[in-house]
Amino acid sequence: MSNTAKITRAAQVIRTTFEKLPDDPATDGYLGEFPLGCTDSTSVILGLYLIGEELGLFRVVSGRNTENRTHTWLQQGALIVDICHDMFGSGLPTVFVSEDSTWHSQFDTNGDSLFNLRTIADYNHYISKHPWTNRKFMRVVNALRVGSN
Numbered sequence: 001m002s003n004t005a006k007i008t009r010a011a012q013v014i015r016t017t018f019e020k021l022p023d024d025p026a027t028d029g030y031l032g033e034f035p036l037g038c039t040d041s042t043s044v045i046l047g048l049y050l051i052g053e054e055l056g057l058f059r060v061v062s063g064r065n066t067e068n069r070t071h072t073w074l075q076q077g078a079l080i081v082d083i084c085h086d087m088f089g090s091g092l093p094t095v096f097v098s099e100d101s102t103w104h105s106q107f108d109t110n111g112d113s114l115f116n117l118r119t120i121a122d123y124n125h126y127i128s129k130h131p132w133t134n135r136k137f138m139r140v141v142n143a144l145r146v147g148s149n
Contacts, residue, residue: 003055007081008097010053014046015083015095039072039084046083047074063107071107080104 001009040062047058058081062072073082078099086094090103 004079004097006053007050007055007076007079008095010050010055011046011081011083011095011097014049018042018083036087039070039087042084043072043074043082046081050074050081061109063104063109065106065108071104073104 043060047060050058056076058074058076060072061075062070064070071085073080080096080098080101082096085092085096092103
């Protein structure tokens with residue numbers, strides 16, 4: 001199986017887990033509205049999972065379109081990994097993994113990424129400013145553990 005196919009399968013696992021996880025306003029905060037308004041944190045959680053599955057390193061990329069709407073996704077080289085784009089009615093598959101996306105090109109990223117997600121230290125730096133992300137991540141991890149039993 002190719003690395004892209006493995007990334008797609010892993011991204012589907014996280015997307016499905018987010019969809020099935022019941023909302024918990026006490027711990028999830030704004031992340032309870034998946035995929036609405038949580039593309040940054042969702043991308044970070046997905047990236048950490050992909051790294052844990054030994055599928056490589058990822059950049060967390062964020063951009064703004066001409067309607068002043070922002071969106072965040074993962075990239076590994078030219079490969080785009082995105083599980084939240086459907087909040088915009090993008091018409092793409094809910095789990096999007098491809099090197100070619102006209103839809104993503106509408107977002108001006110200035111060639112920058114929010115940060116490179118390489119290690120747990122990168123994640124810890126992010127969650128120090130976004131505590132909801134860690135709470136949701138722990139709920140996702142627990143759901144994955146239960147689902148694998």
